[in-house]
Amino acid sequence: MNLKQLSKMLELSQTTVSRALNGYPEVSEETRRRVMDAAKRHGYRPNPSARRLATGKAGMIGYVLPTGAAVDIDPHFVEFLSGLGDYARGHELDLVLSPADAAEEETTYRRVVANKQVDALYISAPRRADRRIALVHQLGIPFIVHGRSEGLDFDYPFIDIDNEGAFHDATRLFVQLGHKRVGLINGDDTQTFAIFRERGVSRALASSGLALEPRHVRSAVMTEENGYRAARSLLEAADAPTAIVCSSLHMSLGVVRAVRDLNLSIPGDVSLISHDDVFPWLKPENFPVPLSTTRSSIRSAGARVAERLAARISGLEDGARGEVWPVDLVVRGSIAGAR
Amino acid sequence: MNLKQLSKMLELSQTTVSRALNGYPEVSEETRRRVMDAAKRHGYRPNPSARRLATGKAGMIGYVLPTGAAVDIDPHFVEFLSGLGDYARGHELDLVLSPADAAEEETTYRRVVANKQVDALYISAPRRADRRIALVHQLGIPFIVHGRSEGLDFDYPFIDIDNEGAFHDATRLFVQLGHKRVGLINGDDTQTFAIFRERGVSRALASSGLALEPRHVRSAVMTEENGYRAARSLLEAADAPTAIVCSSLHMSLGVVRAVRDLNLSIPGDVSLISHDDVFPWLKPENFPVPLSTTRSSIRSAGARVAERLAARISGLEDGARGEVWPVDLVVRGSIAGAR
DNA sequence: AGGGCATTTCAAAGCGCTTTGGCTGCTTTC
């Protein structure tokens, strides 16, 4: 059932039918009703390819998926996706993933935009002065950044959590508990979220006259193994930190293992606060010692990104508004006062 | 730069240019070269929307993403996706995710197919007599199932790992080590993979005159927490199993925690073999006691699915060939002989 | 009665590609 058939059936022109269906004002209410009715009854759905060709609108949002032999997609992505899906479902929005490795990333963005494959796209895990943001900004397609970049000479719309604030608060708590040597086990420090987190820790220490020693900082891709290595090297040193802030629950698994391997204990010998993105499959309260966390649901962020993307597509939102979400500090058994 | 402009520039008809570009034979080699050259020089890329409208081919593969308040996307998905991306990248294949909750799942499949949004799709995490498979089969779009269903009265193409064989071998090893009471901590048993795994355990026990006691079986969504609960209830019982086969690394985290909480030890009091889908962020060799596993990279499966999907789209593959991959049994410190 | 105007409808021209069917010349065949 296509437009032609439907309009013939109604003895109306394609124009009128099309307009009736798309809510244009120059159609009488009666006609509109008649058309809507018939459309529903015959299960008419406009062919998206045709519509796209005619309008240039795709009805999809895009994401350039980083892949490649050396690249592992983060499990965070799956939670973000859940959120995105929560919104997209029910809004007739599909998501197009265009896999690309680092070398062809720019080409891929250009292709996706030039082909009008999607109406908007989002960018995640931004780095400093992220080239993707500059590119997409310049290409003029609606977009939202999940996270923030720095050192870009223009504003752009984003949603991010208050990483600096979260890690500041966590660290301040440690300081209040009397800890002097605080360590940071961070994610990949080419990512801005890691930069912000480090800044938060530094700032909190600084405001008590303490400093974040470079030798107390580790940063790496957030796996259990890297968490283990980082914790071990931190804790085996002469003036080991007595408290650690860690960027991810997966890394924290490694931290816990390292602490145990060294015959130390949490929180007896070392206090631990981890960031928690709220994974259904791994919860901080279920760690051997329940983990204190800075918590922020990455799934909610996904839903919000989808929502704003939809708003931008339909012109309800524009400008470069950045949105920064506060982060909860949840205290559990993994922290104690310094001895 | 579109076809019209390009052909005008070359003083050829659109027909000829189009044919030259798409490798049709009725174009002289010289003309083809000339066209190809000009196309490359001017960076001509056919508009996919137009092409799609004309051919009905989308150049994309689809996946209906289960979402909904009660649904969590599995972290396995992210690894599968990595594999899919590995192949898709470099083959100009994009992936369309259409989020749908259980209620609108069927509608969504129908929509995606009717709209010709994608050329092929894949289905994962199949259940017994999976309705999605029947539906997609009937709709006549190329597809591949990742996993297998049972109780369907037709054949279909799939790729799956030998879940039964893997768990059979794991269990047989336990039996050979003298274990009489083997427990199974399985994933959601409405999924066929879980059914196959249980079957593997049963069969191995049966062939030594033993039986898999229903009270030694647990099954739930594969989270750390569920692993903990399952292990606890298994191990606190009177005739607790002395060996456990577990369906996932995330669950195994919980098992390990439960064992510790109960003041037991691995492998002293209980031996453990887990299935390992090969996640970059969590490795069995880095468990407190290195975990023996049945290992199969879900990422490779993703790549293979993409490859076969591409083959089916271009008509290089058809029929209902199922592919079953053997699974490695990797022995590490988590198993010991029964006392 | 006729002009002005708003409302409602329509025919037709795109959107940019593929593909059908046909038209040239040129070579082959008997």
Place this chain on the structure above:
DNA sequence: GAAAGCAGCCAAAGCGCTTTGAAATGCCCT
């Protein structure tokens, strides 16, 4: 030397929608 075959090219007709520009209709007003 005419018939047949073929390689190479083209014009035009789709694909199914949106949108432009114009026409028809009905109403009010002078």
